[in-house]
Amino acid sequence: MIISIIAAVAENNVIGRNNQLVWNLPMDMNFFMKTTQGHCILTGRRNYESIPEKFRPLKNRTNIVVTSQPNYSDGHQDFEVVHSVEEGIELALKLGEKELFVIGGGQIYEQTITQANRLYLTEVKHQFEGDTYFPSFDRSILEEASRIIQLPDEWNEYEMHFTILVKGSFELNT
Numbered sequence: 001m002i003i004s005i006i007a008a009v010a011e012n013n014v015i016g017r018n019n020q021l022v023w024n025l026p027m028d029m030n031f032f033m034k035t036t037q038g039h040c041i042l043t044g045r046r047n048y049e050s051i052p053e054k055f056r057p058l059k060n061r062t063n064i065v066v067t068s069q070p071n072y073s074d075g076h077q078d079f080e081v082v083h084s085v086e087e088g089i090e091l092a093l094k095l096g097e098k099e100l101f102v103i104g105g106g107q108i109y110e111q112t113i114t115q116a117n118r119l120y121l122t123e124v125k126h127q128f129e130g131d132t133y134f135p136s137f138d139r140s141i142l143e144e145a146s147r148i149i150q151l152p153d154e155w156n157e158y159e160m161h162f163t164i165l166v167k168g169s170f171e172l173n174t
């Protein structure tokens, strides 16, 4: 199973503030929704709760929420609860997933960055104030498989580069 991280990251590595995103970039949101559609997604409890009530669990994907709380519930049905990242990965494997998407936030990226085979990183070409950061990682062991440059437009205020970084042996069409 491929373990993929998907994240939008500012030039100064900020990914969030006050348990929210720090930008409104519909094009990145569309990319996220399209890319993760049909897959298992692994999320920290805080990131999960940052999704507006009416949109969670995210539909057409298996939402796996990591929490230390033994009887976690947010009042919704149809999502899976695990108590460690490893348990989440095992569950995805058991469900027959081919590509698990780790969707954040900071704590969960930190715990999966070394295991990830693929990184879908939207580089947001601006610096932001925040309280949550993407972890540092060794870029030299990853190959840039793709980079699509999107200039700012009426709806998306900042330049974005949609990049896909892969670890050598994982072809993009697997």
Ligand SMILES: NC(=O)c1ccc[n+]([C@@H]2O[C@H](COP(=O)([O-])OP(=O)(O)OC[C@H]3O[C@@H](n4cnc5c(N)ncnc54)[C@H](OP(=O)(O)O)[C@@H]3O)[C@@H](O)[C@H]2O)c1
Binding pocket: 006, 007, 008, 009, 014, 015, 016, 017, 018, 019, 020, 021, 043, 044, 045, 046, 047, 048, 050, 066, 067, 068, 069, 082, 083, 084, 085, 103, 104, 105, 106, 107, 108, 109, 111, 132
């Ligand atoms: N820019 C992006 O692409 C992007 C993507 C996702 C999120 N974000 C941002 O990231 C921020 C949230 O990230 P965060 O780091 O604060 O929180 P997080 O990683 O979403 O969730 C942290 C929570 O996950 C649970 N957890 C983490 N590790 C665990 C482990 N090993 N075992 C059991 N439970 C574990 C704990 O839940 P309990 O407290 O319930 O035990 C912990 O409080 C928000 O600002 C969000 O907007 C940005």
